[in-house]
Amino acid sequence: MYIVLALLAFGILVMIHELGHFMLAKLNNVKVEEFAIGMGPQIFSIKGKETKYSLKILPIGGYVKMYGEEEDVSDPRAFMSKSPLQKISIVAAGAIMNYLLAVLLFSLISFNNGFTKPILSEIVPNSPAEKVGLMPGDTIKEINSHKVITWEDFTLHVMMSNGAEVNLKYERKGKVNSITLVPEKDIKENRFKVGIGATVVDNPSVGDSITHGFKQSISTINQAIFSLKTIFTGKAKLNDVGGPVTIIRVSGAAAKAGIWNLMWFTALLSVQLAVFNLLPFPALDGGWVFILLIELITRRKVSEKIIQTVNYIGMSLLLLLMLLVTIKDILFPIKL
Incomplete structure (x- = not known):
């Protein structure tokens, strides 16, 4: 099925x-x-x-x-x-x-599900984010010279950092600031984090949903181009590349996880x-x-x-x- x-x-x-x-x-x-x-x-x-x-x-x-x-x-x-x-x-x-x-x-x-915005809602104590002075209300604008349009733009580059130092630009009270920080690996989740939470929009209006739909699509284009660059520059691993069989397998797994996952x-x-x-x-x-x-x-x-x-x-x-x-x-x- x-x-x-x-x-x-x-x-x-x-x-x-x-x-x-x-x-x-x-x-x-x-x-x-x-x-x-x-x-x-x-x-x-x-x-x-x-x-x-x-x-x-x-x-x-x-x-x-x-x-x-x-x-x-x-x-x-x-x-x-x-x-x-x-x-x-x-x-x-x-x-x-x-x-x-x-x-x-x-x-x-x-x-239907709401969405997240790259505006910080919380800072985890003793995390890399707290150590460099990030605060709730800060808006992430760039990471490693890549524009942050959606929260996924930020998390993708943090996860792919493999613990290397990342450069951030964030906006606070109308002023854009630059900092560097080193993500830490979460052993339980087996991925790198900096210790921040995003702002969640639970009940968006139709207009907000359409606006985010456009933003998410632009963000996904940027991520697709970034992925192609890693392949053409030889930085991608064998397990990062999939074809028709993988597409059907992943689509089947998404369908099993629910209609919204399949739609995503x-x-x-x-x-x-x-x-x-x-x-x-x-x-x-x-x-x-x-x-x-x-x-x-x-x-x-x-x-x-x-x-x-x-x-x-x-x-x-x-x-x-x-x-x-x-x-x-x-x-x-x-x-x-």
């Missing part, structure tokens, strides 16, 4: 992403030949006026097949006949929809999907946007042969990466 809920949540992410491409294609008068959820063999399909709607057996992706997407067709409704800005809007719409979904989910969670994980995954898709890598939406920006700046079309070759290489590398990560998931599963 929990695996079914996990697959459903992942399917919603894919559907919302592809719906973004579909909607902007229609708005820009591009003919959509197929709207597919999933990959591999087809389970069933429905033929609309001009679009085929398909459900595939493997819940690991989806696609929107547009007329004239892979070849230059002399037709006003072909994708390639549109202006660079129109094509960019269509390509980027999937990631934007994933971001908006995350805002919606985070807003609903905030309204879905929102996180939605943001990560948006960030990953906009990376300027061939075969990803970001790769397309990069090519289209070149066309916009130079006012010259990039050769179709070059685009096809680059996308072929990019897709091959992505499939190889997915295979390697899946093998890693099976042989070295992340402990939940």
Whole structure:
């Protein structure tokens, strides 16, 4: 049952992403030949006026097949006949929809469960925070030069400090101050802390919940980019990286923990999907946007042969990466 809920949540992410491409294609008068959820063999399909709607057996992706997407067709409704800005809007719409979904989910969670703000409510006696003079009412603004938008921004960097000194900027009575402190490890919880408590908003209004939904989404984007940096710089551990198998396992565990936990994980995954898709890598939406920006700046079309070759290489590398990560998931599963 929990695996079914996990697959459903992942399917919603894919559907919302592809719906973004579909909607902007229609708005820009591009003919959509197929709207597919999933990959591999087809389970069933429905033929609309001009679009085929398909459900595939493997819940690991989806696609929107547009007329004239892979070849230059002399037709006003072909994708390639549109202006660079129109094509960019269509390509980027999937990631934007994933971001908006995350805002919606985070807003609903905030309204139902409340949320925390990076304003100190208490200081633990004899803690690193007390030793450097932090006081209730102080607002954390930065940690190690990273802006603190939500409480999670702060706790993430404290936990990843591994006990190394961290630099803080906090606001007190309108004045911003800078300090350094060394987190201490909580043996019981097996994580680093500085000994402070955040302000909890128990019964937020709809407006406050939506505002926090946007803040949480921006914060999650920053955290996703920070995580990508740790991977590309070689600082990430093998156990920090997961693929499709890990996603389903973690989603299943979140579903088992309750609907709000599953919703939270879905929102996180939605943001990560948006960030990953906009990376300027061939075969990803970001790769397309990069090519289209070149066309916009130079006012010259990039050769179709070059685009096809680059996308072929990019897709091959992505499939190889997915295979390697899946093998890693099976042989070295992340402990939940």
